[in-house]
Each structure stands twice: as C-alpha cells, then as structure tokens.
Amino acid sequence: MSAWFALAWQSRLKRRSASFAAVALVVLLCVFASTRLAQAQTAKPGAAAAVTCATCHAGVSASYAHAPMRHALENPGANPVLDTHPKLTVQMGAYTYTVQTKDGQSTYTVSDGTDSMTLPIRWDFGQQSQTWVLEKDGNLYEGLVSYFHRDQALATTPGDGRITPHNLTEAMGRKLNAWEVNQCFNCHATNALDGVRLKLNTLTPGLDCERCHVGVEQHMADAIHDNFTTLPKKLKTMDAEDAANFCGQCHRTWDTVVRNGWKGVVDVRFQPYRLENSKCFTGNDRRISCLTCHDPHQPVNHNDAVYDSKCLACHGGGKASKVATAAAPPTAKACPVAKANCVSCHMQKVELPGGHAVFTDHMIRIVKAGEPYPD
Amino acid sequence: MFLAPFLAAVTKRAARCRRPMLWPALPPLIVRCLLILFLLVLFSAIPGRAQAQQTAPQFDDVAARAAAARDQQNLPLAIELYGQAEQLKPDWAEGWFYLGLLQYSSDNFPQAIEAFNHLLQLQPNAPPAMALRGLCEFETGAYDDALRDLDEAVRKGAANQPRNEQIIRYRLAQLLARVGRFQDALLQYQFFAAKHIDDPDLLLGVGLAGMRITTLPKDVPAESRQLFEAAGKAGYIFLSGDSQGADTEFNQLFARYPTAPNLHFFYGTLLFMHGPELAIPQFQSEVAVAPSNPAAHAILAYSLMFAGRFAESRPEAELALAGAPDMEMAQLALGRALAETGDPDRAAEVLNQVLKRDPNDLEAHIGLAVMYARTGRREEAYRERMVCLGLAK
Numbered sequence: 211m212s213a214w215f216a217l218a219w220q221s222r223l224k225r226r227s228a229s230f231a232a233v234a235l236v237v238l239l240c241v242f243a244s245t246r247l248a249q250a251q252t253a254k255p256g257a258a259a260a261v262t263c264a265t266c267h268a269g270v271s272a273s274y275a276h277a278p279m280r281h282a283l284e285n286p287g288a289n290p291v292l293d294t295h296p297k298l299t300v301q302m303g304a305y306t307y308t309v310q311t312k313d314g315q316s317t318y319t320v321s322d323g324t325d326s327m328t329l330p331i332r333w334d335f336g337q338q339s340q341t342w343v344l345e346k347d348g349n350l351y352e353g354l355v356s357y358f359h360r361d362q363a364l365a366t367t368p369g370d371g372r373i374t375p376h377n378l379t380e381a382m383g384r385k386l387n388a389w390e391v392n393q394c395f396n397c398h399a400t401n402a403l404d405g406v407r408l409k410l411n412t413l414t415p416g417l418d419c420e421r422c423h424v425g426v427e428q429h430m431a432d433a434i435h436d437n438f439t440t441l442p443k444k445l446k447t448m449d450a451e452d453a454a455n456f457c458g459q460c461h462r463t464w465d466t467v468v469r470n471g472w473k474g475v476v477d478v479r480f481q482p483y484r485l486e487n488s489k490c491f492t493g494n495d496r497r498i499s500c501l502t503c504h505d506p507h508q509p510v511n512h513n514d515a516v517y518d519s520k521c522l523a524c525h526g527g528g529k530a531s532k533v534a535t536a537a538a539p540p541t542a543k544a545c546p547v548a549k550a551n552c553v554s555c556h557m558q559k560v561e562l563p564g565g566h567a568v569f570t571d572h573m574i575r576i577v578k579a580g581e582p583y584p585d
Numbered sequence: 586m587f588l589a590p591f592l593a594a595v596t597k598r599a600a601r602c603r604r605p606m607l608w609p610a611l612p613p614l615i616v617r618c619l620l621i622l623f624l625l626v627l628f629s630a631i632p633g634r635a636q637a638q639q640t641a642p643q644f645d646d647v648a649a650r651a652a653a654a655r656d657q658q659n660l661p662l663a664i665e666l667y668g669q670a671e672q673l674k675p676d677w678a679e680g681w682f683y684l685g686l687l688q689y690s691s692d693n694f695p696q697a698i699e700a701f702n703h704l705l706q707l708q709p710n711a712p713p714a715m716a717l718r719g720l721c722e723f724e725t726g727a728y729d730d731a732l733r734d735l736d737e738a739v740r741k742g743a744a745n746q747p748r749n750e751q752i753i754r755y756r757l758a759q760l761l762a763r764v765g766r767f768q769d770a771l772l773q774y775q776f777f778a779a780k781h782i783d784d785p786d787l788l789l790g791v792g793l794a795g796m797r798i799t800t801l802p803k804d805v806p807a808e809s810r811q812l813f814e815a816a817g818k819a820g821y822i823f824l825s826g827d828s829q830g831a832d833t834e835f836n837q838l839f840a841r842y843p844t845a846p847n848l849h850f851f852y853g854t855l856l857f858m859h860g861p862e863l864a865i866p867q868f869q870s871e872v873a874v875a876p877s878n879p880a881a882h883a884i885l886a887y888s889l890m891f892a893g894r895f896a897e898s899r900p901e902a903e904l905a906l907a908g909a910p911d912m913e914m915a916q917l918a919l920g921r922a923l924a925e926t927g928d929p930d931r932a933a934e935v936l937n938q939v940l941k942r943d944p945n946d947l948e949a950h951i952g953l954a955v956m957y958a959r960t961g962r963r964e965e966a967y968r969e970r971m972v973c974l975g976l977a978k
Contacts, residue, residue, distance in 0.1 A: 299650065465951060491958070493957075494961045
C-alpha cells in the first residue's frame with residue numbers, strides 16, 4: 211500500500227506551485243484572515259462549530275481537497291476509479307477475481323470455479339492505483355489483487371507475488387497482523403490510532419490537515435478569539451534533514467531503511483532515503499529539501515522542466531539562494547551537457563518490479579548507462 | 586536399527602531431567618521417532634564412522650562389543666567398552682559421540698562433557714555435539730560454558746530440528762537472561778509463543794527475562810513466582826501476536842503492582858519492536874516508578890531518539906549516563922540528540938566513544954552522518970552514509 215501512497219505523492223507533487231505565487235497567496239490569506247475571523251466572532255452562537263481550516267486558508271484547502279494524499283484512503287461510495295470500472299476481472303492461477311461496483315457499493319469476489327467468497331470492499335487504499343483492505347471474521351486482509359492505474363486492470367498486489375494460496379481465504383487476501391494494520395491506517399488516515407489501538411470507526415480517511423499540521427484544533431479554537439499565539443509549527447521552514455524526516459514518517463526515513471537493511475529496487479519508493487543518498491544532499495540546506503520541489507497541497511507536476519530552477523539554484527552558476535550557507539556554497543559545478551530538463555538525466559526513472567508503475571529515483575546522480583541500480 | 590536400544594534410555598533421561606513442557610507435550614511414540622531422527626542426524630554428521638572401520642583386530646572387537654552392549658541397553662557395560670575402544674583409538678569420533686550420549690543418558694554429565702570435548706577437538710564445528718555439551722554444562726552448573734556452547738550451536742543450526750529446538754532454546758533463553766541479555770532471551774522465548782507452547786515454567790522464564798531478572802527460574806523464591814509468571818503470561822500473549830489481549834493483561838498488572846520495577850520496562854520493550862513511539866509512555870512510566878534506574882532512562886532516551894524527539898531524549902540520556910557512564914545505549918542517544926540539537930562537537934565526542942569500542946556500530950555512524958549533514962559538511966556526511974549502507978544488515 212505504501213507503493214500507492216508514494217505514487218500518489220509523486221503524481222500530486224510534481225506540479226510544483228511557483229514559490230512567488232505561494233508567498234502571494236499566504237499574504238492574501240493573512241489579509242483576509244482577520245476579516246473572516248471578525249465575521250466568525252460576530253456570527254450567532256454555534257457558528258464556531260462550523261469553523262474549519264478552510265475558513266481562513268481557503269486557497270490551500272481548496273487545492274488540497276484534490277490532492278492524492280488527501281485521498282490516500284477512501285470509504286465505499288467515494289471511489290471514482292471503481293465507479294468508472296464497474297466490473298474488473300482477472301484470472302490468477304486457479305482463482306478468478308472480480309471487483310464489482312453497483313450503486314456506490316463495491317464487492318470483491320474470489321472463486322476457484324466451485325466455491326466463491328464475496329466480501330464488501332470497506333477500505334480503498336490509494337487514489338489511482340488501489341489496494342483494498344477487506345474484513346472477514348473480525349480480521350483484516352490485504353486483497354491479493356489490486357487495481358493498477360497504468361494498466362487499468364487487476365493484478366497481484368505488490369509484495370504478494372510469493373504467496374501461493376491453498377484455499378479461498380488465502381486466495382482472497384493476506385491476513386494482516388495488528389502492527390501492519392496500524393502502520394497502514396496511520397499513514398493513510400487521520401486520527402487512526404489511540405496508542406496501540408486502531409480506531410477504525412472514528413478515523414478520518416485520507417490525510418486531513420491535522421495529520422501533518424499538529425495542533426490545528428487548538429489553533430482554530432484560539433484564532434476564533436483573535437489569539438494567534440498557538441500556531442502550529444511552520445513546516446515550510448524545515449531544512450532538508452528535517453523535511454526528509456518529516457515526510458519519511460510515511461515515505462520512510464533514511465534511518466528506517468538503513469536500520470532495516472532494505473535493499474534493492476523496491477527502495478525506490480522511499481524517496482527521502484534515496485534523496486539523502488545523493489552526493490549533493492546537505493542537511494542544513496533548504497535547496498535540497500523535499501519541499502523545494504514538492505508542495506504537498508498540490509498534485510505532482512510531471513513536467514521535467516518545472517524542476518530546472520531547483521537544480522540550477524545550486525548548479526547554475528547564477529545568483530546565490532537566500533538560504534545558502536557558508537558550508538553549502540551557493541554554486542556547484544554546472545552541468546556540461548544541458549541546462550534544461552535536468553531530472554530527465556539525473557533522476558532515473560525506475561520500473562518498480564510488480565508495481566506496474568515507474569518511479570522517479572530521488573538519488574540524484576550522474577547516471578551511467580548500464581550501471582546497476584545503486585543501493 | 587543400531588540406535589534403537591538407546592532411545593528408551595535417552596527418552597527416560599529426558600523425561601526425568603527436562604522441563605515437563607518440553608517432553609510430555611508429545612506422545613511417547615512421536616518422541617521416539619523424533620529422537621531417532623535427531624540421532625540419525627548426529628550420526629550422519631560424524632564422518633569418523635568411516636574411520637571406525639579400521640583394521641586393528643583388538644579395536645574392532647571392543648567396538649563390536651560396545652555396540653552390542655549398547656543394543657542390549659546395558660549402559661554401564663557399553664560405557665566401559667566405548668571407553669576402552671577410545672583408549673585404543675582416540676580419534677574415533679563416533680565412539681566419543683556414543684560415549685557422550687551414554688553418559689548424558691546416565692546423568693553422568695561431567696563424563697559426558699569430557700567425551701564431547703574429545704569429539705569437538707576432532708570436529709570443532711559439530712553443532713549437535715556442541716549443543717549436547719551445552720546441555721550437560723547447564724546440568725553441572727557451568728552456566729557460562731553452557732551459554733557459549735548453546736549460543737554457538739544455535740548460530741550454527743543446532744536448533745534447526747523441531748524436536749531439539751525446544752530444549753536448546755529453552756536452556757539458551759534462561760542463560761541469556763542470566764547474563765543480562767534480556768532482549769536476546771525474549772527472542773528465544775518468542776519461538777515458544779509463536780508455536781503456542783505453554784507451560785508455567787516457560788511463563789516464569791519469559792517474565793524473568795522481561796523484567797530483567799538474572800535469576801534462573803529454578804532459583805526463584807516461591808513468593809516471587811506469581812508476579813513473574815503473570816508478567817510472563819502478558820508477555821507471552823504479546824509475543825504470540827495478540828497485542829490487544831496483552832495490552833489488557835499488562836494494564837491489569839500495572840493496577841495490581843503499581844510500584845513493581847521493570848514491569849512498564851517489559852511492556853515498553855515489547856512495544857518498541859513495533860514502534861518506538863508506542864513504547865515511550867511505558868518507559869516514561871518506568872522512570873516514574875524507578876527514577877534512579879539508568880537503564881530505564883537510557884531506553885527512554887533511545888526510544889525518544891528513534892521517534893525523532895531529540896530535545897526530550899537528551900536529558901534522559903544525560904541522566905542515564907550520570908548513573909552508568911559507559912552505557913552504550915545512552916551514549917548513542919545522547920550523541921544523536923546532541924547532533925540534532927546543535928552541539929556537534931560534543932556529539933562527535935560521545936559517538937566516537939562508542940566507535941572506539943565498536944568501530945562498526947551502525948547507530949553511531951548514523952549519528953555522525955546526521956551531525957555532518959546538520960553542519961553542512963556534505964562530503965563527510967556522504968562518507969558516513971556510505972559506511973552505514975555497508976554496515977546495514
């Protein structure tokens with residue numbers, strides 16, 4: 211499922227918003243914020259309950275509403291993919307899988323030709339490519355087949371290819387242990403956990419504002435009363451190391467990957483880890499931060515040229531960035547080959563085995579023809 | 586079948602000397618079958634059998650009579666004859682094995698150890714003999730030797746057979762806890778939980794390891810057993826995969842024993858495996874129960890470090906080191922916390938202390954990589970990261 215999460219992150223973030231526009235938007239919102247709050251305060255009692263992040267942060271809330279991360283998890287009835295593909299079928303070995311959607315309800319059926327098992331799809335993980343979590347006898351299962359956006363079809367869920375089912379239940383899905391379930395929902399939903407206990411019935415599907423902006427509830431409660439002393443931490447000011455660790459909570463930190471000894475092409479999904487393996491990564495330099503290229507409130511921009519200015523901030527030989535430090539010189543060696551579409555050469559596109567998708571390797575480097583994928 | 590006469594004796598010995606849960610759990614017929622398999626593997630692992638076909642008539646005669654005595658279950662005579670045969674041909678590995686096994690079956694542990702010593706001199710990498718010697722050493726109270734042998738035997742695959750695995754892991758777990766390797770002991774006990782093998786003595790062992798008690802189960806006073814068994818039961822439930830059931834069980838224990846040291850530590854240790862942030866509240870409770878316990882402060886600091894809460898980790902690590910200046914876990918937490926909170930020079934000093942003892946300590950290298958990254962020393966950070974990638978398992 212994390213593969214879909216990472217994919218969603220990519221597909222959403224590559225369309226970076228221009229930093230100038232973002233600054234202007236913030237200024238604009240600040241100007242309007244006081245007016246809005248004044249209106250909220252003068253409204254009749256009970257209006258406070260309707261205050262949301264969008265009350266003051268309308269622009270970013272509106273864009274984030276369409277961001278894949280916001281839809282990292284969906285409940286039944288809110289799944290355009292399945293609505294547009296009302297019947298999906300695939301034969302995997304001795305088993306036939308069918309995902310059917312009717313009147314906003316989706317079911318997942320597996321049949322061995324003699325018997326069959328049908329379960330309602332309760333949790334859709336991912337916005338484009340999707341894996342479904344199913345419930346049977348009080349246990350949660352990861353569906354053994356997933357929907358792949360590129361192929362517009364069902365195929366084996368990534369990581370489950372090694373499973374040889376011996377019965378319908380095993381063919382239906384991989385039983386998830388409590389820790390896996392917690393990890394899945396903690397990264398695909400908001401307020402999913404209370405300590406070690408999963409709150410399936412009260413969690414908010416997808417990543418709501420407070421999933422990243424810890425403390426927004428207090429901020430909203432105080433802002434209504436013109437108190438702006440309890441602002442959530444400003445995430446956009448994080449340096450490269452902090453941003454990698456923050457995003458890595460779900461996309462995997464460098465520490466996590468190294469401690470677990472994860473190797474091979476599959477770690478291309480772990481962008482913070484890959485980025486930190488780049489020679490040019492400097493922890494205290496914001497020019498190489500995740501947030502330099504990606505605005506989490508926007509979809510990914512797939513136009514390579516959009517990222518050129520980010521690379522040239524160091525490699526262009528132009529003006530020094532304001533965030534450059536003595537330790538991280540403002541200019542680095544310029545590329546002798548080109549000044550455009552840098553990522554097309556220096557951030558290799560990698561086919562994820564069994565993932566039915568291509569990922570951008572965030573280990574920025576001079577890619578040599580024929581070289582093996584560097585761990 | 587040349588091994589058949591020994592099965593009764595070995596089974597009888599095992600039933601008498603091992604913990605109940607390790608033998609009566611299986612029907613006698615299955616026990617015998619498993620023992621046959623076990624001994625066959627042992628036998629096949631001894632290339633010296635070929636050497637036994639030597640030509641000296643006297644040796645041949647003694648060896649044949651030893652085998653006959655063994656077949657007739659005449660253990661004293663068989664022991665005597667195998668001893669004579671070994672005097673005639675001291676490099677007869679098979680003979681040493683049978684002699685050791687017969688002595689073990691007769692509760693003659695020192696003599697069994699001696700026989701296995703000879704065998705292991707001839708074949709230093711014979712994990713079954715090493716494991717058997719370790720079991721004998723355990724019985725004689727030579728616990729350090731037993732730990733060395735069993736630890737190495739398991740590393741070399743002696744516990745690969747289901748039948749042997751139980752007794753070997755059970756003894757090894759006790760010995761690991763005895764020397765303070767509690768986490769390693771719990772990993773051994775996890776084998777039993779995963780297979781749902783249940784027994785009061787086993788639960789006691791789990792409880793002792795979890796609550797960081799170095800006493801062997803057999804030496805625990807009767808009045809203390811209840812707490813350790815109850816803690817072991819909660820831990821066992823957790824290790825068997827029922828996290829919510831274990832959570833309920835532990836919370837009941839906390840209510841019943843609010844001041845018991847290392848109870849929160851135990852639960853925190855189990856939770857840490859699945860997420861350090863889950864373990865932090867337990868370690869905080871432990872520190873509240875036992876504020877002068879350096880190990881509790883150290884693991885709290887370490888968990889906070891893993892969770893990225895470096896500012897909170899730093900004072901806990903300092904407290905731990907105040908009580909135990911060489912505690913590695915606290916040094917790692919402090920070094921990383923210093924690197925993350927703006928004291929790179931001291932971070933390097935602390936982390937290098939760890940590296941002086943163990944140049945391949947991954948966590949220390951991670952800390953150094955971060956320290957360099959945080960201070961803009963890009964090339965050194967890259968170098969340390971590459972060291973870490975090389976060290977990563």
